[in-house]
Amino acid sequence: MSYELLKANFSKNLDLSPTLLEDICQYFKPKTLKKKELLLRQGQICRFEGFVVEGCFRIFTVDNKGNEITLYFAAEDWWLMDIDSFMNRTPSDLNIQALEDSEVLLINRADKIDLYNSFPVVEKLFRIMSQKAVVAWQKRLIRNHCLTAKERYFHFVETYPSISSKLTDRAIAGYLGISHEFLSKIKKSQR
Amino acid sequence: MSYELLKANFSKNLDLSPTLLEDICQYFKPKTLKKKELLLRQGQICRFEGFVVEGCFRIFTVDNKGNEITLYFAAEDWWLMDIDSFMNRTPSDLNIQALEDSEVLLINRADKIDLYNSFPVVEKLFRIMSQKAVVAWQKRLIRNHCLTAKERYFHFVETYPSISSKLTDRAIAGYLGISHEFLSKIKKSQR
DNA sequence: CTCGACAGTTGAACTAGTTCAACTTTTTTT
DNA sequence: AAAAAAAGTTGAACTAGTTCAACTGTCGAG
Numbered sequence: 054m055s056y057e058l059l060k061a062n063f064s065k066n067l068d069l070s071p072t073l074l075e076d077i078c079q080y081f082k083p084k085t086l087k088k089k090e091l092l093l094r095q096g097q098i099c100r101f102e103g104f105v106v107e108g109c110f111r112i113f114t115v116d117n118k119g120n121e122i123t124l125y126f127a128a129e130d131w132w133l134m135d136i137d138s139f140m141n142r143t144p145s146d147l148n149i150q151a152l153e154d155s156e157v158l159l160i161n162r163a164d165k166i167d168l169y170n171s172f173p174v175v176e177k178l179f180r181i182m183s184q185k186a187v188v189a190w191q192k193r194l195i196r197n198h199c200l201t202a203k204e205r206y207f208h209f210v211e212t213y214p215s216i217s218s219k220l221t222d223r224a225i226a227g228y229l230g231i232s233h234e235f236l237s238k239i240k241k242s243q244r
Numbered sequence: 245m246s247y248e249l250l251k252a253n254f255s256k257n258l259d260l261s262p263t264l265l266e267d268i269c270q271y272f273k274p275k276t277l278k279k280k281e282l283l284l285r286q287g288q289i290c291r292f293e294g295f296v297v298e299g300c301f302r303i304f305t306v307d308n309k310g311n312e313i314t315l316y317f318a319a320e321d322w323w324l325m326d327i328d329s330f331m332n333r334t335p336s337d338l339n340i341q342a343l344e345d346s347e348v349l350l351i352n353r354a355d356k357i358d359l360y361n362s363f364p365v366v367e368k369l370f371r372i373m374s375q376k377a378v379v380a381w382q383k384r385l386i387r388n389h390c391l392t393a394k395e396r397y398f399h400f401v402e403t404y405p406s407i408s409s410k411l412t413d414r415a416i417a418g419y420l421g422i423s424h425e426f427l428s429k430i431k432k433s434q435r
Numbered sequence: 436c437t438c439g440a441c442a443g444t445t446g447a448a449c450t451a452g453t454t455c456a457a458c459t460t461t462t463t464t465t
Numbered sequence: 466a467a468a469a470a471a472a473g474t475t476g477a478a479c480t481a482g483t484t485c486a487a488c489t490g491t492c493g494a495g
Contacts, residue, residue, distance in 0.1 A: 116390040124382055137379040140372075146386075169368070176367040177360070183374035188328040190381035191315060195337075197388060198421040199307035202452070221472065230389040235452055237474055393482070412442060426482055428444055 055083060055106045059158055062104065062130055066181045069174070077175065080168050081158035086151040092133070093149040099138035101159040105131050108155020109219050113227065114146045123227040126152075128216045132182070133157065152219065202231045203239045246274060246297045250349055253295065253321055257372045260365070268366060271359050272349035277342040283324070284340040290329035292350040296322050299346020300410050304418065305337045314418040317343075319407045323373075324348060343410065393422045394430045 056078045063069055063077065081104065086092060093099050095115065105127050112133065113123040124147065127133045138145035139162065160168065168175050196205060206229055210217040217225060222240070226233040247269045254260055254268065272295065277283060284290050286306060296318050303324065304314040315338065318324045329336035330353065351359065359366050387396060397420055401408040408416060413431070417424040 114386055116386075118390070120390055122386055122389045124385065136375050137382075140375060173364050173367070176364070176371050180367050180371035180374060183371060183378055184327050184331060187374055187377045187381060190378060190385065191328075194315065194381065194385060194388070195305055195307075195313055197385070198313045199309070199311055223472065231451095232453055233473075234454080234475085238452090241474080414442065423483055424443075425445085425484080429482090432444080 055156065055158070056081070058106055058130055059104050063178060066185070067174070067178045069178070073172065073174070077168065077172065078158075080160050080164045082160070084157050084159055086155045086157070088151055088153050088155075090151050091148060092151065092157065093135060093138075093145055093147060095146060095148050096144050097138075098142050099135040099145045099147075101134065101161055102136075102139060102165060103133035103149075103157045103159045105129055105133055106156045106158055108157075109152045109216065110149055110155065111152055111224055111227075112147055112149050114148065121227050122230070123224060126213075126216050126220065126224070126228065128219065152224070197230065202229060202235065203242070205229050206236065206239055246347065246349070247272070249297055249321055250295050254369060257376070258365070258369045260369070264363065264365070268359065268363065269349075271351050271355045273351070275348050275350055277346045277348070279342055279344050279346075281342045282339060283342065283348065284326060284336055284338060286337060286339050287335050288329075289333050290326040290336045290338075292325065292352055293327075293330060293356060294324035294340075294348045294350045296320055296324055297347045297349055299348075300343045300407065301340055301346065302343055302415055302418075303338055303340050305339065312418050313421070314415060317404075317407050317411065317415070317419065319410065343415070388421065393420060393426065394433070396420050397427065397430055 059078055059081060060074045063074060069077075083106070084092075086108070092101075092103065092110065107129060109126060109128045110131075110133055111123055112125050112127065112135075113121050115121050133149060135145040135147045135149075137143065138147070142162075169179075196208060200208065206225070209225065209229065222236050223233045226236040229236070250269055250272060251265045254265060260268075274297070275283075277299070283292075283294065283301065298320060300317060300319045301322075301324055302314055303316050303318065303326075304312050306312050324340060326336040326338045326340075328334065329338070333353075360370075387399060391399065397416070400416065400420065413427050414424045417427040420427070422430075
């Protein structure tokens with residue numbers, strides 16, 4: 054069943070009993086999306102935290118010059134949300150778009166608060182997950198500053214081969230922060 | 245007393261009783277550092293989480309080409325640590341250096357674990373703090389991609405006037421990810 | 436108070452990456 | 466199967482930011 058992946062994801066971060074895992078999963082509701090469909094649109098309030106069971110998403114923002122900046126991709130076993138908008142109920146700067154037909158598990162705000170209250174260990178779980186996320190963002194920033202576009206490209210495709218094989222070059226360029234023309238030239242050039 | 249700032253920092257994130265705040269603060273021990281002293285050196289394991297009571301720090305890494313990338317600055321009321329190294333007891337990639345004579349409050353790993361166990365609400369507190377940190381890192385990445393060096397410079401000095409006034413231009417350039425020569429040219433050019 | 440060590444400035448040559456435009460290839464829609 | 470739309474390629478001109486080198490200003494240690 055589709056909740057096994059979610060349980061495994063939680064278990065990677067904290068050792069939880071099968072019954073507790075079951076209880077937590079009750080709060081998450083499945084939703085399917087067609088390719089290109091938006092789970093969240095810039096300007097809307099993000100009313101969910103989501104976990105990808107199947108498929109692939111792109112989380113991006115469009116700046117005032119019309120450039121698309123891809124914050125990250127989320128394939129199977131990744132989390133998906135605008136935490137800022139979800140926590141503060143403010144309009145989101147982000148778009149979350151399915152890149153292929155996909156399935157997610159969603160929890161809404163009221164249920165998330167209830168989940169924290171009912172099972173305090175969930176606070177620990179998400180504390181650990183959030184701290185790991187901070188580390189990942191710090192490392193990404195360092196890579197952006199000390200690697201060239203070419204180095205960043207190879208780091209990405211080698212670190213996430215299964216995700217990158219699903220993506221168009223335009224999407225990858227948007228993630229690396231370079232033009233898709235330049236990515237094309239990188240790929241042509243010798244390694 | 246120096247714990248008031250720490251209590252206020254916690255209270256910004258979660259409403260806690262005065263006695264609980266007092267109990268939590270017991271775990272944090274003061275330490276003073278002289279200008280230029282290192283609180284953490286690249287390669288060491290980070291054995292503390294720290295909170296700046298007075299002074300200013302620079303958290304940076306040196307890549308294999310010798311470039312210094314400044315991850316962030318921490319002045320009064322900021323947190324200070326390598327979470328990755330602290331959580332996993334792995335050698336840190338980061339240096340934490342006092343930019344002036346400074347005072348910090350530190351908690352070590354065993355005490356942090358004890359703190360979580362003794363006061364489960366501290367999990368919620370640090371869950372919220374970590375989630376806010378994630379949001380801040382995401383926004384920084386977006387700014388790095390969609391703003392020019394000049395725009396990033398003015399954003400920084402306007403957002404953190406009290407921190408930036410303490411910093412050398414070299415330190416600011418390291419934070420913005422540009423050469424200090426180019427920052428000098430930015431400052432000379434008309435706004 | 437002065438000497439040495441940094442911090443900042445400036446200019447010239449350079450380079451990583453952008454932009455635009457034209458073209459080809461692949462994918463999607465009908 | 467054809468048409469339309471989107472993705473990828475290539476080249477030429479450009480620009481934001483780097484690098485190096487020489488110079489100037491500042492400030493803390495003796």
